[in-house]
Amino acid sequence: MMARLFSVFFSGLVIFFAVLMVNNLLNGKPSDKAIAVGYFAAIFYTLIFGVILCRFLREALSLINPNLSFVVLTFAGSVFLEIIIWAAQNFFQASGAAISSNLVADLIMTVPFYTLLSYLFARFLLSYRLSWQMVVVAGGFYEVAADGVIGNLVRLNLAGALISPLLLPLFVITYAPIILVPFLVISPLINPVLDLKGKSWLVLAKPLWAVLIFPFSLGLGLLVEKIF
Known part of the structure; x- marks a missing residue:
């Protein structure tokens, strides 16, 4: 019952933000337009x-270790989405959508986190049975904790760190696909017992x-940003 309610709520959330993002594309500021592109890229990435x-x-991955497959898919997904958001930010001459205007610095800042996260999550997945609903919420939660709270604190942006948890629904839809897609692909190949x-x-x-x-x-990414 709870799973069905969540599915209905999540579908409504996706539609609500989709309408909001269409408005951002048509009438929003450059940064809003870049964020909207990232939102739709995440949805299309998940669907495809x-x-x-x-x-x-x-x-294709059935003969490879599930743990490694999960990490590879997460790595590829994080690079793809970060590049899309970075490209949109540059196209609209915006700021604040991507974590850095320097692509190399942006990837250095984000991809190691996603890669380590995917490794730890895959190990957890091998032991415990999870639903896609749990994975979706977890994906948004991890991003809020890392980029939203810790990232803003490192950049001395206290207001951003305090506001970030309130944006969990948007983080869920935009960033959860990075681990949701590997979960959808790999989970039928494993048989967790717990x-x-x-x-x-x-x-x-x-x-x-x-x-x-x-x-x-x-x-490290900020250092690369300053040097280059």
Whole structure:
């Protein structure tokens, strides 16, 4: 019952933000337009690779270690979406959509976090049975914790750090596909034996260690940004 309610709520959320993002594309500021492009890129990425090409990817990766497959798909997805958002930011001559205006610095800041997160999440997935609803919420939560809270604190933006948790629904839709697509592809290939049963918080807590790498990758990216 809860899963159905969440599915209805999530679908409504996607439609609501889609309407909002269309308005941003037509009437918004340059930064709003860049964010809107990133939003629709995340949706299309999920539909194409998580639904349409899901079976093909699963068959192609069936002979590879599931853990490695999950990491590879997450790495590819994070690079793809970060490049799209960065390109949109430059096209609209905006700022604030991508974490950096320098593509190399942007990827250095973000991709190591996603890669470590995917490794920890894949190990968790091998043991525990998860639903796509859990994965979606977890994906947004990780991004809020890393880029939203820690990222803003490192940049001394206290207001941004405080506001970020309120943007969880948008983070869920825009960034959750980075781990949702690998989950949809890989989960049928594994047979986890443990059930969370009232311990849903574990899916948020255990892979969250990846957040600790974010300040270091962010600092390295800022250094690259200054040099180049």
